[in-house]
Every structure is written in C-alpha cells, then in structure tokens.
Amino acid sequence: MTDKKRKFWGWGSVGEGFSDADMRPYEAEYAGIFGVDGFTVDPFPRSEEIDLAAPRLAVPKSLEAVLSADHWERLVHTFGRAFHEQVRIMARDFRNAPDLVAFPRHEQDVIDVLDWCTRVKAAAIPFGGGSSVVGGVHPDVGEGYAGAVSIDLRRMNKVLEVDHTSRAARIQAGTYGPELEDQLRPHKLTFRHYPQSFQYSTLGGWLATRSGGHFATLYTHIDDLVESMRVVTPAGVHDSFRLPGSGAGPSPDRMFLGSEGALGIITEAWVRLQDRPTFRANRTVEFKDYFAGARAVRAISQAGLYPANIRLLNHDEVKYSGTASGEAAILVLGFEGADHPLEPWMARALECCSDHGGVVSAEGDEGAGDPRAGAAGRWRNAFIMGGYLREAMVARGLITETFETAITWDKFEAFYPAMIETVANATRAATGRAGIVSCRFTHVYPDGPAPYFTFRGLGTRGRLSEQYDIIKNAAADLLIDWRATITHHHAVGRDHRPWYDRQRSPVFAKALTAAKRALDPAGILNPGVLLDPAR
Ligand SMILES: Cc1cc2nc3c(=O)[nH]c(=O)nc-3n(C[C@H](O)[C@H](O)[C@H](O)COP(=O)(O)OP(=O)(O)OC[C@H]3O[C@@H](n4cnc5c(N)ncnc54)[C@H](O)[C@@H]3O)c2cc1C
Numbered sequence: 001m002t003d004k005k006r007k008f009w010g011w012g013s014v015g016e017g018f019s020d021a022d023m024r025p026y027e028a029e030y031a032g033i034f035g036v037d038g039f040t041v042d043p044f045p046r047s048e049e050i051d052l053a054a055p056r057l058a059v060p061k062s063l064e065a066v067l068s069a070d071h072w073e074r075l076v077h078t079f080g081r082a083f084h085e086q087v088r089i090m091a092r093d094f095r096n097a098p099d100l101v102a103f104p105r106h107e108q109d110v111i112d113v114l115d116w117c118t119r120v121k122a123a124a125i126p127f128g129g130g131s132s133v134v135g136g137v138h139p140d141v142g143e144g145y146a147g148a149v150s151i152d153l154r155r156m157n158k159v160l161e162v163d164h165t166s167r168a169a170r171i172q173a174g175t176y177g178p179e180l181e182d183q184l185r186p187h188k189l190t191f192r193h194y195p196q197s198f199q200y201s202t203l204g205g206w207l208a209t210r211s212g213g214h215f216a217t218l219y220t221h222i223d224d225l226v227e228s229m230r231v232v233t234p235a236g237v238h239d240s241f242r243l244p245g246s247g248a249g250p251s252p253d254r255m256f257l258g259s260e261g262a263l264g265i266i267t268e269a270w271v272r273l274q275d276r277p278t279f280r281a282n283r284t285v286e287f288k289d290y291f292a293g294a295r296a297v298r299a300i301s302q303a304g305l306y307p308a309n310i311r312l313l314n315h316d317e318v319k320y321s322g323t324a325s326g327e328a329a330i331l332v333l334g335f336e337g338a339d340h341p342l343e344p345w346m347a348r349a350l351e352c353c354s355d356h357g358g359v360v361s362a363e364g365d366e367g368a369g370d371p372r373a374g375a376a377g378r379w380r381n382a383f384i385m386g387g388y389l390r391e392a393m394v395a396r397g398l399i400t401e402t403f404e405t406a407i408t409w410d411k412f413e414a415f416y417p418a419m420i421e422t423v424a425n426a427t428r429a430a431t432g433r434a435g436i437v438s439c440r441f442t443h444v445y446p447d448g449p450a451p452y453f454t455f456r457g458l459g460t461r462g463r464l465s466e467q468y469d470i471i472k473n474a475a476a477d478l479l480i481d482w483r484a485t486i487t488h489h490h491a492v493g494r495d496h497r498p499w500y501d502r503q504r505s506p507v508f509a510k511a512l513t514a515a516k517r518a519l520d521p522a523g524i525l526n527p528g529v530l531l532d533p534a535r
Contacts, residue, residue, distance in 0.1 A: 008075035009044040010391030017388040034458040039396035055099035056147040073101045077150035080132035083401040084465045099147035126261035127152040128205025131197040134493025141527040159183035173204025189273040204266045210258040212489030218306045220443040233264035233519040261526035275338035281346035285358040286328035296356040309334035316438035321382040399459040407484040408448040426474035430467040431457040450488040
C-alpha cells in the first residue's frame with residue numbers, strides 16, 4: 001500500500017476510478033431518472049492549483065525523520081470520504097489542511113510525536129486509511145490550537161506474530177486490509193474482516209471506529225475479534241492481557257474500541273483469526289414483498305443459523321445497483337466455514353425463506369459454488385466499485401450518500417416506511433424534484449437488523465452541501481426520534497456529534513469527558529470528535 005500514491009481528490013490511488021467512458025451508462029441512467037439532457041463534468045483539482053497556508057509548526061530536529069510538510073501529503077490528509085468533504089475538494093477548499101503529517105515508524109515515534117504535540121499545543125489527529133465517512137480525520141479543530149498534525153500509521157504495517165495454537169495474530173495498527181491478508185495467507189489463516197473500504201482502510205481505523213465487516217451475523221463488529229490492544233495516550237501506554245474472555249470489571253479494550261482517536265492512538269492488537277473457508281453454500285432468494293423477506297431474515301437469525309452473508313436488498317437497491325430489474329427484493333444468502341459442509345444449514349435457511357414466500361432465484365442457484373456469479377455477483381461488483389462512484393457523481397452535480405442504523409424487529413416494519421418517506425420528502429424539498437432512496441440490510445441480529453440506506457438526488461452546483469444537509473439531517477433526526485442508533489458502524493466523527501449527543505446519556509457523557517481528561521489532559525487528541533474540544 002505504501003508504494004501507491006493516494007489520491008487527495010477521491011477514493012483510492014492515482015490512476016484508479018471511473019473514466020468518462022465508464023460513467024456514460026450511469027449518466028444515461030441518471031439523466032432518465034432526473035429528466036435532464038445530460039451532465040457537465042467538473043474537473044478534479046490538481047495539486048498545483050491549491051495554495052496551502054505555510055505550516056504554523058516548525059519540525060523539531062528530533063522528529064525530522066517522522067514529520068513532513070509535503071504539499072501532496074497535506075492535501076491527502078485534509079479530508080476523509082464524506083459527501084460534504086468531496087464537495088469541498090471540488091471547491092478547492094483546503095483551508096483546514098494539517099500543518100504537518102507524521103509517519104511514525106514504531107510505537108516510540110508515536111509517543112514522541114504525542115509528547116511534542118502536547119508541548120507545542122498542536123492538535124493530533126490519528127489517520128489510518130482516511131476512509132472515514134463522518135469527518136473523523138478532518139483537521140477542523142477550532143482556534144485553540146497552535147496547529148494540527150495528522151498522524152498516519154501506514155509505516156506500521158506488519159503482522160508481528162502468529163499464534164497458530166490459539167489462532168490469533170499480533171498486528172500493527174497501520175496495516176491496510178490487503179497487506180494484512182497477504183501476510184496471513186502463508187500461515188493458511190485469515191482475519192476475514194472485509195468492510196467495503198477494505199482495500200484503503202487499516203486495522204487501527206477499524207478498531208477505532210468499531211467497524212462492521214464481512215460477517216453479517218455473529219461477528220458483525222470488529223470488537224468480537226479482538227484479544228488485546230496497545231494504545232498510546234498522552235498519559236501513558238495502555239496494554240491489556242491477551243485473553244479469550246474476561247469478567248474482570250469493565251473491559252478496558254472496549255473503552256478504546258470506538259474511541260475514534262479521541263482517547264489514544266492504537267498501535268497494535270492481537271486479533272482472532274479463522275481458518276481459510278473451504279466449504280461454502282450460496283443462494284439468492286427473491287421476495288415479491290420486502291417485509292416478507294425481512295420476516296424470513298428474522299426467522300433465519302433467530303434459528304441460530306448464523307450465515308456469513310444475509311443481505312436483503314429492497315426493490316430499489318436491486319434496481320439501482322444493477323443487480324436485477326427490481327421487480328423483487330433479493331436476499332443474498334451465504335454460509336462459509338472450514339470444517340464441515342454447509343448445505344444442511346442452507347437447506348434450513350431456505351425453508352425459512354419459503355415459509356415467507358421466498359423463491360430461490362433460478363439464475364442464482366449457485367449451490368456450493370461461486371458468490372461472484374449471477375445476481376449476487378452483480379451486486380458484489382457494484383459493492384466493490386462503490387467507493388469510486390461518489391467522486392464521479394459529485395463532479396456531475398449529483399448528490400449521493402449512505403447512512404446506516406440498527407433497530408429492533410418490533411419497530412422495524414413501522415420505522416422503514418417512515419424513513420423512506422422522510423428521505424424522499426427531504427430530497428424533494430432540498431432539490432425541487434424526486435430522488436432515489438434505497439435500503440439493504442448489512443448486518444442482522446436475532447433482535448433486529450442493521451438497515452443501510454442510500455439516497456441520490458439531482459443537486460445544484462454551489463448548493464450541494466446545503467441540499468445534502470437538509471436530507472441527512474432529516475434522516476438523522478428521525479433515527480433519534482425512533483431511538484435507533486445514529487450509526488451502526490460508520491462511527492460518530494465530527495458529523496454525527498449532534499445526534500450522538502442526544503443518543504448517549506448525560507451520565508455517560510460525563511464519564512467519557514472524565515476519561516478524556518485523565519488520558520489526554522491537554523485535549524490534543526482529535527478535538528471535536530466524541531467530545532467538544534477542550535480548548
Ligand atoms: C467506500 C467506503 C466503504 C466503507 N465501508 C465500510 C464498511 O463496510 N464497514 C465499516 O465499518 N465502515 C465502512 N466505511 C467507513 C470506514 O472505512 C471505516 O470507518 C474504517 O474503519 C476506517 O478505517 P481507516 O483506517 O480508513 O480510518 P480513518 O478513516 O483514517 O480514521 C477513522 C477514525 O479512526 C481514527 N483512527 C484511525 N486510526 C487510528 C489509530 N490507529 N488509533 C486511534 N484512532 C485511529 C481517526 O482519527 C478517525 O477518527 C466505508 C468507507 C468508505 C469510503
């Protein structure tokens with residue numbers, strides 16, 4: 001990963017993404033949907049077009065090998081991948097660029113950089129792959145700091161130890177998804193944590209945001225895959241025992257999981273691994289009625305079958321992801337394992353589907369075979385390429401964003417139409433015309449699903465962020481009104497703060513503030529994330 005030059009204007013590395021020719025089918029589709037003739041395309045910024053203010057911080061001699069004021073790197077570290085960040089990129093608005101970027105080589109460098117930031121009163125913003133979609137890495141830290149330093153862990157990218165007996169590995173936090181799996185492959189082991197951002201996100205970022213990965217049931221969040229962690233804080237280093245389980249008081253690791261760089265910098269973790277799966281069973285099942293599909297999903301999850309994949313796409317998600325025509329909702333169902341054939345589990349899951357009117361898709365009868373074929377394969381391709389689409393859409397003046405939540409089954413069938421209607425109304429109010437809102441389940445629990453919504457609308461250049469805010473704020477308000485979570489796995493960042501503040505109890509906010517004060521007395525770590533800046 002370190003040998004690729006990251007884009008500062010979009011997803012991935014230089015040379016990757018949709019070309020104008022690739023975008024033509026999308027342009028034709030959206031022109032039809034929004035009733036326009038076509039789209040003009042704004043050019044992506046070039047680095048030499050952007051003037052950055054001179055760094056406010058001077059690099060000390062002792063950290064010359066670690067800190068950089070390189071123009072390109074400052075651009076790369078200004079934004080994550082949220083919609084409004086993309087709009088600011090296109091407006092060439094890099095006013096909050098970090099003054100410096102740190103590339104620590106080992107834990108002692110992390111300690112030294114944090115000590116120096118504390119001394120000079122600089123904000124310190126941990127940076128993994130920069131794939132945050134909630135403003136988690138953007139150095140908008142207010143006036144109270146002498147400057148801002150983005151701390152990128154990409155040089156700490158090794159699998160340090162593998163314990164075959166316990167099936168676990170000790171891995172540095174800056175390891176990107178592909179690097180991590182490449183280093184485990186010779187050991188015939190796998191972490192199997194595949195967020196959609198897998199290629200350009202890191203172990204440390206996953207832990208810091210409690211990311212949701214490949215497993216749609218059982219091991220949904222990364223939390224359950226962690227044995228122990230090391231975290232550097234300005235007050236010292238947290239180091240936990242490696243344990244398969246523990247009842248010794250509140251879990252210290254759980255305090256740092258999801259701390260989003262506000263309590264410390266995770267430098268490494270022992271994580272639980274899997275044997276590489278050799279048995280698979282995959283099907284796609286069609287449901288005329290979305291709620292019938294949801295009831296089948298509930299039955300499967302309450303039967304203790306634990307499929308690795310149980311993604312229920314509503315009709316519009318099927319249609320606009322190019323999976324199929326959209327006449328039916330589709331359930332992408334998959335079991336995997338390394339120990340025993342899984343067809344009996346699939347057979348029982350298909351009984352649950354047929355109890356609710358589900359029909360195995362003729363095209364999708366892939367048996368034990370390939371989840372890359374048929375409708376499931378088309379959905380998978382759209383999923384993998386999804387990261388690149390946003391920058392191309394914004395360049396055409398289109399609004400596109402996703403948000404996700406979790407809610408208990410008893411509320412789901414009333415909540416879902418309320419959310420679809422709210423987003424549809426807000427899109428019309430914001431843009432003056434109808435948009436698209438679609439939904440899929442990313443993860444499923446016996447007591448409720450994690451629905452993931454995508455909305456798209458025709459924006460007005462110069463007003464894209466304002467229009468987006470109208471839609472996103474309406475959705476976020478509704479989530480909290482229903483006591484659904486503001487995020488199932490995308491994290492809080494700077495963007496979800498107002499709703500996170502309403503979701504957590506005042507008592508918990510007090511406890512978190514006290515923890516922050518104890519670990520980061522100068523308030524330098526990721527100011528504005530989870531808590532207000534201390535200064
Ligand atoms: C196309 C796309 C698809 C996505 N799909 C998923 C998905 O399927 N599941 C999911 O959960 N999320 C998804 N996300 C969101 C994002 O990828 C996750 O939040 C991911 O965990 C962030 O990892 P990262 O390494 O990029 O961290 P960054 O974006 O660099 O950082 C995220 C947050 O963690 C902090 N941080 C980073 N590294 C450390 C560290 N070592 N110690 C302490 N704090 C740290 C940062 O300060 C920031 O607050 C997606 C994003 C995109 C753009």
